[in-house]
Amino acid sequence: MTQTDARTGIPALLQELRGLLPDHVLVTDPAERETYACDGLAAYRVRPALVVLVESADHVAQVLRSCARHHVPFVARGSGTGLSGGALPHADGVLVVTSRLRTLHEVRAQDQRAVVDPGVVNLAVSKAAHPHGYYFAPDPSSQQICSVGGNVAENSGGAHCLKYGFTAGHVLSLEVVTPDGEQVTLGTEAPDPPGYDLLGAFVGSEGTLGVATRATLRLTRLPEEVRTCLAGFASTDEAGAATSAIIAAGIVPAAMEIMDALAIEAAEAAVSCGYPEGAGAVLVVELDGPALEVEGELEQVRRICREQRAVEFRTATDAAERAEIWRGRKSAFAAVGRISPDYIVQDGVVPRTALPEVLREMGRISADRGVRVANVFHAGDGNLHPLVLFDADEEGATGRAEEVSGMILDLCIAHGGSITGEHGVGADKARYMPRMFEPADLDTMQLLRCAFDPDGLANPGKIYPTPRMCGERPRVVHAADEPAVGGAEVF
């Protein structure tokens, strides 16, 4: 498809949609369209050619059918909080905004299920389930505003996915509109529907396989007991060693988070969270489950932290103190704004055992390049969120920060990790995919894309840098290239 095709496509598409959809859902005004030019990754901006504020699954199907007819690309967007540019619009395409699909259809505690529309905010599900003693386990930091549809697209995680897993483990069924405009249900409200696990493949596909219009979610029983503790250490080395020792002891905490000195400094400046003074690292551990088990585990964690030379150990005794401990951690990203005018939030993963070495190497890169890096990370699963600090007004600083940010990803790959643990590949990291995967790996993933979206209209340019055209096979196998086989013995 060429750009010319798409540009001529939009007017025809718009004319068609005017006949099918109410006027108020079509946003054509350039200034209004500009407000949708970026998602949570503001470094990239593209004004979409058309914005549709869909109000039903039928609207989504109408838009996608029209897009297919006119060969116009489309991008779906929920709350627009994604950090990898997954909802970055296409200049010649339609932006399908699902945030008006906000109906929370039902909460059925006895079945541990909730049925919601994609624009429903993540936290709203937990709030609705809470009176019944349940919650929705995936808890990305943006959970007060991010949408379930976005969680589905990105396979969102959060601090507690160490124990409870990612969004993919909490979605039982999805109603989706495929890029040809068909409405299809993937999965059933019970587990293990017959057939290929297309649901599992769809979750985390970053909007490249279609648009989800309704989700049946798994609700998780609130734990009987939650205990949160905080340990201060001289450096991230000791904090990391404590993390490893906790895992080695057979404990699976609900969350295990580490902040380094620079991140602590930022958090203190922003919210005065009262973390141990002079600590080179803090480790936050949250344990949950049956009260009898949690008490025993807490004692073990306390002992391990002491053995790893914790300078301080405190345990929250009530919900308010627990919130206090989390306040510093949760404010860390925004807090970095207090100590640096600009920063890049990176998201990479390394095997947990490689953490100390990776942190040291990161420190060397940071010193070499003269770029400060604050570290906040989900230590339990090796998911790093380095914050690369810079001042865009300083000449060359942006370039240096981007270079350091990229070097951190290379470090993750070199240690057998991943270029993204929860923010997604999106527009931001597509160029790194060939560093993590071989061409054959990417081509094989593309086969799934071709089954859903042969024309490449769904969120093109995301995840995969230069996808092969569908139908184009690099290695067609011909019998003529193979040893000859004589007749009947074979067939």
Added chain:
Amino acid sequence: MTIERLLAATCAVRPAGDEDAVDGVPSQVVARPASAQETSALLRTCSAHGLAVVVRGHGSKLGWGRPPERVDVVLETGAMAQLVEHSRGDLVATAGAGMPLSRLRHLLAGARHELVVDDLAVGRGTTAGGSTLGGAVATNLSGPRRLRAGPLRDLVIGVRLVLADGTVARAGGKVVKNVAGYDLGKLVTGSFGTLAVITEVTVRLHPEPSEVRQVHALVPRGRLAPVLAHLVAGQLAPHTLDLHARPGKDVRVSVGLGGGPGSTQRRADLLAAELSAPGLAGDAVAVADPERTDLQEVAPVVPGAAPRSTDEEVAGRPTLLTVTARLSGIPELVQVANDHGLTVTGSAGVGALRATLPEPTPVPAVLEAVAAVRAATTGLGGSTVVLDAPPAVKSALDPAGTWGPVPGLELMRRVKAQFDPGRTLAPGRFVGGL
């Protein structure tokens, strides 16, 4: 040139015997590639010559699904059975697809780690070796402890695949948290070997609990609903919540707890006291102190699996269904199944169960039972699949009769057409005759 000679250039090959037939469909040769590269060469040649390939680990579940339309080559994974890596501090392991689950358990036990999957085919297959890792993934093996650790598809964090055209590809990786690229591991989990050959799998491990206890209750039928509702709504975080329901008998409900030393016993005692309340299970409650392996073998109603007591033994080749329902619908599902002579076993905490009918049941009665259970599960948000059955039953069913309604079948056809356009891999074995 014979197939054997043709394929001998790619890997070890031998002529197939009667025992190598796949669900009654004879094969010509058995090929045993020792690497992804050999698998690639083998599949490339098979594709070029239109040979149909069925993957086999120990063959313990090879009768599951539909009989393939044709089989030329049985691809045995036994020469790809090595433990590639057990990264203790990371709680992940990578092994060849041919790795037996029983051996993997043994290899991980030293670190007190485990892959939390229950082998429901213990003692079956060649050398009575039970499931291999690849076979477990290909059939999405699901057992009691799934309540604790999630389905196998969530424990698979990386795969190495060989496509029918010989392409060797990898997806996922060896870190648990990873959202880079499509999750092809989930796509091939439960695909019955019809999309690609899995040669290597990386899995997430869990620490073994220090102590495990089981609470068993014999529940009168009328009280099954309140007992299950009570357990589901509790905050016990049980590792298993299984039931075993035979026609005309009280239902055995088993709750498995795992945790710290001492605390687990105390929790089990508390639970037993709770369940003994009038209106719940009454007096028929017992706390068991099993060898920890009993936790995974509490429900051995899959044919041939080593049963714990003779009265649970299912002779011959019974009709085996997987049945699912929303949690609150399980008592109704159990009742319908029992009324039609089926024994029901499985996770009442997850909503994934199995139902069996003994082999001597006349075919029309089997079909009637399947239809009745399917109607029930469909109404309860779930599904019914005829996983295995005697040949007479299987031949009386078409793909729709075997698999029931399949949401998204048309998309699945398109996926199959992309991954295996020549239908080289187990043609006809899966949904919709794929």
